[in-house]
Amino acid sequence: MLYALMGLGLSLITGILNIPNFAHGALFAVGAYLLVSAVNAIGNFWIGLLVAPLGVALLGLAIEYAGIRRLYAAGHDYQLLFTFGLSLILAEGIILIWGPVGISQLPPPLLRGGVDLGFTFYPKYRLFVMVVAGLLVLLTWLFLEKTRYGAIMRAGIENKEMVSLLGIDIQRLFTVAFALGAYLAGIAGALTAPIRGLSPGMGVDMLGIAFVVVALGGLGNLLGAIAAGLIIGVAQALVAAYWTEASTVVIFAVMAAVLLVRPQGLFGIR
Amino acid sequence: MRDLLKHPVFLLAAAVILLPLAVRPAIASEIWIFAMFGLGLNLILGYTGLLSFGQSTFFGSAAYVAGWLLKHYGINVVFALGIGAGVGALSAAVVGYLCVQRSGLYFIMLTFALNQMFYFIAYQWTTVTGGEDGMPGVPRPALFGIDFKDPLTYYAFVSLLFLVSLWVMKRIVESPLGKILQAIRENEVRAQAVGYNAARFKLLAFVIGGAFSGVAGVLYAMLFGIVPLEAIGFVTSGNVVFATLIGGSGSLYGPVIGSFVFIWLSESVSTLWARWPLLLGVAFVIVVLFLRGGVVEAWTRFWTWRSSKQKA
Amino acid sequence: MKQIKRRDILILGALGAAGLGFPAIIRAQSKEIVILGLWDQTGAFADVGPLNDRGMKMALEERGMQILGRPIKYITRDGGTQAGTSTRRAEEAIDGEGARFMIGPWSSGVALAVSEVAKRKKVLHFFSGGTEDISGARCHRYSFQWAASPYTAAKTVVDNFMKANPKAKRWHLLVADYAFGWSLEKYVKEVGKNHGLEFVGADRHPLGEREFSNYVQKAAANRPDAVAMINFGGDAVAGAREIFNFGLTPKIPLIMCWSSGVEELIQLTPEIRENLWVGSNFYYTADTPVAKEFVKNYRAKFGTAPGYAPSAAYSMTRLMLAGFDKAKSAEVQDVIKALEGIEVNDLLGRMRVDPATHQTLRPYFFLRCKGKAQMKDPLDLADVIATGDTPLPKEYAACKDIGSF
Numbered sequence: 007m008l009y010a011l012m013g014l015g016l017s018l019i020t021g022i023l024n025i026p027n028f029a030h031g032a033l034f035a036v037g038a039y040l041l042v043s044a045v046n047a048i049g050n051f052w053i054g055l056l057v058a059p060l061g062v063a064l065l066g067l068a069i070e071y072a073g074i075r076r077l078y079a080a081g082h083d084y085q086l087l088f089t090f091g092l093s094l095i096l097a098e099g100i101i102l103i104w105g106p107v108g109i110s111q112l113p114p115p116l117l118r119g120g121v122d123l124g125f126t127f128y129p130k131y132r133l134f135v136m137v138v139a140g141l142l143v144l145l146t147w148l149f150l151e152k153t154r155y156g157a158i159m160r161a162g163i164e165n166k167e168m169v170s171l172l173g174i175d176i177q178r179l180f181t182v183a184f185a186l187g188a189y190l191a192g193i194a195g196a197l198t199a200p201i202r203g204l205s206p207g208m209g210v211d212m213l214g215i216a217f218v219v220v221a222l223g224g225l226g227n228l229l230g231a232i233a234a235g236l237i238i239g240v241a242q243a244l245v246a247a248y249w250t251e252a253s254t255v256v257i258f259a260v261m262a263a264v265l266l267v268r269p270q271g272l273f274g275i276r
Numbered sequence: 277m278r279d280l281l282k283h284p285v286f287l288l289a290a291a292v293i294l295l296p297l298a299v300r301p302a303i304a305s306e307i308w309i310f311a312m313f314g315l316g317l318n319l320i321l322g323y324t325g326l327l328s329f330g331q332s333t334f335f336g337s338a339a340y341v342a343g344w345l346l347k348h349y350g351i352n353v354v355f356a357l358g359i360g361a362g363v364g365a366l367s368a369a370v371v372g373y374l375c376v377q378r379s380g381l382y383f384i385m386l387t388f389a390l391n392q393m394f395y396f397i398a399y400q401w402t403t404v405t406g407g408e409d410g411m412p413g414v415p416r417p418a419l420f421g422i423d424f425k426d427p428l429t430y431y432a433f434v435s436l437l438f439l440v441s442l443w444v445m446k447r448i449v450e451s452p453l454g455k456i457l458q459a460i461r462e463n464e465v466r467a468q469a470v471g472y473n474a475a476r477f478k479l480l481a482f483v484i485g486g487a488f489s490g491v492a493g494v495l496y497a498m499l500f501g502i503v504p505l506e507a508i509g510f511v512t513s514g515n516v517v518f519a520t521l522i523g524g525s526g527s528l529y530g531p532v533i534g535s536f537v538f539i540w541l542s543e544s545v546s547t548l549w550a551r552w553p554l555l556l557g558v559a560f561v562i563v564v565l566f567l568r569g570g571v572v573e574a575w576t577r578f579w580t581w582r583s584s585k586q587k588a
Numbered sequence: 589m590k591q592i593k594r595r596d597i598l599i600l601g602a603l604g605a606a607g608l609g610f611p612a613i614i615r616a617q618s619k620e621i622v623i624l625g626l627w628d629q630t631g632a633f634a635d636v637g638p639l640n641d642r643g644m645k646m647a648l649e650e651r652g653m654q655i656l657g658r659p660i661k662y663i664t665r666d667g668g669t670q671a672g673t674s675t676r677r678a679e680e681a682i683d684g685e686g687a688r689f690m691i692g693p694w695s696s697g698v699a700l701a702v703s704e705v706a707k708r709k710k711v712l713h714f715f716s717g718g719t720e721d722i723s724g725a726r727c728h729r730y731s732f733q734w735a736a737s738p739y740t741a742a743k744t745v746v747d748n749f750m751k752a753n754p755k756a757k758r759w760h761l762l763v764a765d766y767a768f769g770w771s772l773e774k775y776v777k778e779v780g781k782n783h784g785l786e787f788v789g790a791d792r793h794p795l796g797e798r799e800f801s802n803y804v805q806k807a808a809a810n811r812p813d814a815v816a817m818i819n820f821g822g823d824a825v826a827g828a829r830e831i832f833n834f835g836l837t838p839k840i841p842l843i844m845c846w847s848s849g850v851e852e853l854i855q856l857t858p859e860i861r862e863n864l865w866v867g868s869n870f871y872y873t874a875d876t877p878v879a880k881e882f883v884k885n886y887r888a889k890f891g892t893a894p895g896y897a898p899s900a901a902y903s904m905t906r907l908m909l910a911g912f913d914k915a916k917s918a919e920v921q922d923v924i925k926a927l928e929g930i931e932v933n934d935l936l937g938r939m940r941v942d943p944a945t946h947q948t949l950r951p952y953f954f955l956r957c958k959g960k961a962q963m964k965d966p967l968d969l970a971d972v973i974a975t976g977d978t979p980l981p982k983e984y985a986a987c988k989d990i991g992s993f
Contacts, residue, residue, distance in 0.1 A: 026384045076565060082384055083327045084564045087521060090514050091560025098554035105635070131833075132801065201799070205632075205822070210510075214392035217385045225382050246802060255400060258393030265374055265386070300683060302676075400794070402765075408795065409697030410671035412704050427683075500679075501708070502701055504672025546666070551630075 008135070008194050010143050010235025012212060013219030015190030017231035020220060022162050022183040025074060026082060028089040031213030032096035033188050037062045037195025038204050039104050051114035059193035066188025070181050078180075093209065100206045135197045142193065143232055146186075150228055159183060160228070191216075211254070218261045284529060288442070292435040301427035302499065307539045308438035309495045314520045314531025315445045316364075316488030321517070322525035323449055324481040325461030326376075327384050330391030331489055331516050333371055334364040336508025337394060338490030339497040340405055343414040346498070353419040356494050357437075364490015365483045367394075372482030376475050379464075391513055398508050410504040414497045424498075434495055441488060446528060448484065457481055515542075518556075522563055620661045621918050623648070624681045625901070626692035626702060631669030633694045633821075636897045639851075642890065643898030644691060646882070647905035655912045661685075667693045671701040678705045688920050691715065691904050694897065696722075696768055703731040710993070712920050714908055716869070716900040718768030718820065718846060723947035724986035729924060729993055732941065734904045735869050736952040737980040738768065738846075742775035744952040744976030745845050745867040749814075750783045752865075752956070752973070753841060756813035757783075761790040762803055762827055764819035772818045772845060788812050795823065800830035808836055816843040825855045828864065838862035849955075850895035853969045858960035861969065866955040870899040870936065871972050874953065878906075878935045893967050903935040907948070910934075921993050937975070945987040951975035 012034065019027045040061045044054035069092065077085050150156035162169050162179050170176040195208075219238055223230030238257050246253035295304040313335055320328045338360040345351045345359060375386045398405045405411055416424045424430040448454055459467040460474050468474045497503045506512055515538060523534025541559070545552040625644045627637035641664055653660045665681050667674030674693050681687040682705070689712045693699055696717025706713035707728045715722070716734040723733045736744075750756075759780065763769040769792065777787060789810040791803050804827075807815055815836060817827050824844050831837050841863045847853070849868040853861060872883050872893040882902060886894040894902075908927070912918060915926035928943035939950040955970040963969070 020381055020385075024381060026381055028388075073561065073565065082380060083321070083517070083521060083525075086327060086329065086384060087518060087560050088564040090518075091557040091564070094553045094557030094560070098551050098557065101634070102551060102554070214389060214510075217389045217392075221382065221385050221389060225385075252400065255393060255396045258389055258396065261389060262374060262393065300680065302679065302683070406671075406697075408671075409695075409701060412671065412675070412701040500672060500676060501704065502671055502675050504670055504675075506670060506672050 008139055008198060008235075009215055009219055009239045010232045011139050011190050011194040012216040013223060013231040013235040014143060014146060014228060015187040015194070016216045017220045017223065017225070017228055018159075018183050018190075019187035020225060021228070022159060023074070023078070023180050025077070025085045026089065027187070028086060028213065029069070029092040029096060030089075030187070030191050030216050031209030031211075032093040033062050033066065033191040033209070034195040034198075034212045034216075035100060035204070035206065035209035036065060036096055037192030038199040038208065039100055039195075040192070041196035041199050042104070042204065055193075055196055058196040059189050062192025062195070063185045063189035065192075066185045067181065069188075070184040074180075074184065093213075097206050097209065104204075104206075131200055135201065139194070139197060142190070146190065147229065147232065155182075215257055218257055222261050222264055288439065288532075292439065295435075296428060296431055301431040303539065303543055305427070305431045305434040305499050306496075307535050308435050309492050309499065310516070310519065310539055311532045311535035312438050312441050312495070313489050313492040313516050314523070314535050315441060315528075316485040316492065317516050318485075318520050318525055318528075318531045319445065319448065319457070319488070320481050320485040321520060322527075322530065323454060323461065324457040324478060326478060326481070327517070328375075328387045328482070328485070329384050329510070329517060330371060330387035330389075330394075330513050331485070332508050332510065332512035333387075333391045333394045334367045334486040334489040335493035335496070335512065335516075336398065336503070337367045337493070338363040339493035339503045339507050340398065340411060342494040343411050343497040343503040344404065346415055346417065347411070347413050350415075350417065353417055353424075353498075356498070357491055360490040360494030361487040362490070364493065365487040368482045368486020368489070369479065372479045372486075376478040376482065388510060388513070391508075391510055395505075395508050395510065398505060405503070405505070408505055410502050411497075412502040414501050414503060416498045416501070430499065434499070437491070437495065441491065442528075442532070445488070449528060453477075453480070518560060518563075522559075620659050620686075621655065621689070622661045622663060622681075622685050622687040624678070624685075624687035624690045624692075625662065625664045626667050626674060626678060626690055627664050627901075628669045628674075628693055628695075629666040631667075633669045636694045636851075637666065639895065639897035640692060640694060640901040642886075643894065643901030643903075644905045646885065646889075646898075647902045647909070651909060655909055656916065656918055658918065663687060667698060667702075669693070669695050669698060671698045674698045675701050675705050678702050679709070682709050682711055688712065688918075689714075689908065689923075691901065691908065697766070700726060703728070706730040710920060712908070712923055714904045716904060718766075718772070720771045720980075720986070721767060723942075723945040727945055727987035727990050729946075729991045730920075732927065732946045732948070734900060734907070734948050736950060736977075737947055738772040739775045739980040739984065740949075740952045740976060740978055741846055741867055741869075742772055742779050743978045744954050744974065745816075745843060745865075746776060746779040746783065746785075747976065748954040748974040749841075749843060749865055750785075753814065756841060758786050758788045758811070758813040760788055760807045760810050760812035760815050762800075762807065762815065762817045762819070763790060763792050764823055765792040765794050768846075769818050776816065776818065776845065793819070793823070793827075795819075800827050801834075803827070804830045804834045804836065807831070808834060812840065814841045814843060816845055818845050820844075820846050820848060821852065825852050828856055828860055832860040837864070841865055843867070848896040849953075850893055850967065850969065851897060853957065854967075858958075858963065861957040862959050864957040866957060866970060868896060868953050868955060870896050870903075871953045871955055871970065872899070873972055874936065875972070876933070876935065876937050878933075882935060899935060903939075906934055907932065907939065907941070924993075938977070942979070944990060945985060946990060947980070949977060949979045951977045 016027060016030045019025065037058055040058035041054050044057045045051050048054055073088055077088055150160055158169065158174055159179065219235045220231055223234030241260055242253050242257055245256045317328065317331050320326050341363045342356045342359045346356050371387065371390050374390065375383055378386060399407055416430065418424060422429065424433060456472055456477055460477055464474050493507065519534035519538035520531045522537055524530035545555060625641060627640040628634055629637045648660055648662055663681060663685055665677035667677055678690060690706060691714045693702060696719035699715040699717050700719060700721060703713050703722055707730050710730065713731040714734060718735060720738050722731050761773060763773045773790065789807060791806055793803055815831060817824055819827065824847060828842060831842055843865045845867045847866045847868045849871045883894060910932050911923045911927040911930060914930055915922040927941050929941065931940045936950045939948055941948050952975060953972050954974045956973050957970040958968060
């Protein structure tokens with residue numbers, strides 16, 4: 007489910023802005039760390055969970071404003087270099103602010119411990135994450151499908167010129183899209199924090215998986231990204247139960263296999 | 277004498293001879309190895325216009341395979357280099373085949389994702405690759421009676437191979453193949469219309485670039501006596517892209533300059549501040565926002581500005 | 589175009605000659621003894637490096653930064669917790685700074701790679717790590733191991749745990765998928781046989797794992813009397829937390845067979861530490877004169893009790909310096925020969941270096957963690973309830989020949 011969140015956010019950014027956002031993983035990490043600081047400062051996990059992703063969205067806004075918007079015409083290599091450089095700055099910044107040590111963050115007292123599902127014990131917090139992430143995905147999808155602005159965003163993925171010809175401020179669209187993508191990454195990170203623990207490099211692995219999800223779902227296809235995220239998550243869990251070592255490799259192998267057969271991804275249209 | 281100075285080959289030869297006086301031979305070797313790696317990338321990036329963000333796949337795979345054979349089967353150096361080129365080319369063919377059908381953003385993401393796949397395979401296959409700890413114990417066998425254990429001797433070997441690879445790359449880019457690749461970069465549709473199978477040529481560029489990267493990988497493994505996991509990681513991929521861009525992807529020598537700048541930066545700064553990747557990231561950002569053409573462009577802009585000042 | 593080429597080359601030349609700056613010539617400082625501390629400032633063990641540095645510096649400063657009447661030059665290098673970077677930095681320090689003695693790095697896998705450099709460059713190398721290879725299959729004349737043999741650890745942990753919990757016969761093992769994990773697992777099972785233990789399950793997890801829910805579910809399904817973890821650092825912390833989240837502890841005891849001590853325990857809450865039994869290479873309440881003095885000085889200087897990391901660095905440095913004293917020489921080979929068979933009463937108590945394997949034979953500590961009510965201060969996490977120093981039996985020793993110089 008988390009993979010779907012990350013994939014959705016990245017798909018939004020790559021689809022609308024047509025930029026390889028190599029900082030997406032770093033945004034994920036920042037979300038997690040902001041959660042820890044928020045919880046330490048405010049003392050309440052729930053408020054922290056609300057606040058942290060907003061912080062990341064703000065960061066996304068700043069990044070878009072200060073840098074990305076200058077690079078729309080620049081060509082992918084420079085966009086890549088920029089976001090890659092950004093990811094380095096963010097990761098090192100995390101180390102400077104929070105230290106290089108791994109931190110741990112406990113779930114809120116309400117969600118500690120496990121639930122006896124009969125056939126197995128399952129941690130309460132993980133159930134919570136599944137539900138919340140699922141809700142978020144649903145909400146985002148509803149926003150994109152059912153609201154007018156969402157429709158504009160989807161149109162923007164399809165055909166930017168047409169949208170701007172229709173008199174819609176394409177720059178604002180881009181900014182919102184980036185901020186929204188950043189928000190999704192941030193909340194994915196914040197939700198993950200109590201599960202995996204934090205470390206400055208936590209964004210890197212997530213980045214690769216996010217790219218796989220987007221590629222698998224088809225570039226620019228938001229629903230595809232969601233579906234791909236779920237598929238990948240399930241595949242990984244299944245493999246992990248039998249052949250733990252291969253569980254991460256499987257993600258990429260699935261992507262490679264699908265792309266051999268269908269180069270445009272499972273649901274891609276381009 | 278002035279004419280001689282204009283000739284890049286002479287200057288390169290001079291650089292090759294003078295470098296070990298300024299830095300340790302090991303670092304000097306690393307510079308040429310990285311430059312060779314960059315040459316391979318630049319065929320794909322600068323000349324064909326494809327941003328391959330997974331070059332370390334070929335570099336690392338070749339290093340692992342050749343390293344394994346050197347360590348356990350005691351093959352000789354020539355064979356190892358051949359294996360390196362072969363593995364590099366083969367892995368590039370596989371990756372290239374999957375990727376060239378896509379373009380733009382898709383292409384970049386795919387090269388990255390496939391790079392990650394190879395990385396995780398290397399990470400998990402600890403019995404062969406050593407996983408996180410790398411594959412230590414890669415020997416540096418003698419060739420034709422010359423003992424390479426001495427860093428300076430090895431440096432001579434490496435720099436010679438580099439000059440050869442540079443010459444080869446020069447011939448490639450000046451050949452019809454090079455022109456076709458550039459045509460594809462400029463306007464793929466038109467090139468296709470004129471009858472060139474763009475996908476096949478892109479794949480060819482990949483394979484050749486992969487071969488260069490592979491040879492560089494083997495030399496790297498022999499230089500440090502170890503194949504570290506990072507050799508196949510995305511940071512290495514990013515580094516070579518950065519080095520090439522900062523040197524200027526528009527020229528044959530761009531990757532060479534970029535390699536100098538990059539290795540110098542990383543070696544000197546990293547011993548001073550542990551957080552040096554931050555500076556690297558800032559450097560990336562600055563280069564992208566202000567110095568697109570890399571060092572070469574910055575330099576020419578500086579000279580143009582200066583000469584215009586002089587005129588005024 | 590020609591103009592640009594010339595400028596390129598000018599840049600090349602300028603950079604090449606002026607900027608690149610490490611002198612290729614070793615500065616001839618014949619009086620100084622250069623000692624290298626390979627302590628990570630970046631990467632997975634970035635938090636440990638500075639701690640190691642503290643311990644090593646303290647040991648050197650105790651001697652006034654000199655030995656045998658000659659000044660000591662202490663240099664550090666960041667290996668980045670990576671084999672590639674560490675070996676390169678080590679070589680650079682050896683070639684460029686004239687380092688002849690190295691201590692570190694912290695990661696045992698990386699240390700094995702560095703020890704190859706030591707062998708190739710003929711410099712003395714001391715490190716502390718969970719691998720038994722360096723005193724086993726990959727032993728050679730130039731490297732020494734400080735950490736206890738996994739066998740010693742297993743014996744100390746299992747014997748003493750069973751003394752306190754004679755009825756806990758069904759064990760589930762959670763093992764890091766790493767050479768050190770496999771060794772320790774092997775010995776725990778060996779020693780366990782003598783106690784009639786039944787190993788109802790054993791799972792391996794990759795190093796750096798943080799997602800333990802699957803493993804814990806499997807453990808719970810086996811209904812063990814005790815869960816033993818064979819891992820360390822972040823893995824151990826994450827595992828302990830997950831085991832607690834699932835409700836396994838504190839009902840059944842959790843054993844951390846090889847722990848860093850304070851550094852890991854402090855990351856857990858008192859609730860998680862309930863019914864937690866820990867085996868460690870060092871704990872700061874160790875009852876030896878050297879330890880007491882060290883802890884006192886460390887507390888005064890840094891405001892907190894020392895964990896395993898600085899203590900290991902401190903002890904290794906002291907042991908190495910004892911080698912200098914005994915050899916009355918600063919030549920690498922003389923110090924090595926002096927270390928072989930040396931016996932000191934130092935930080936851990938009675939410590940000896942086995943000449944055949946270069947393994948340090950010394951006590952291993954077994955602790956029981958305290959519940960919240962028994963903690964007298966925030967760092968009063970556990971009590972040392974036993975130590976053990978049974979060395980690895982000869983039939984298991986994989987080091988058949990330590991080799992020559």
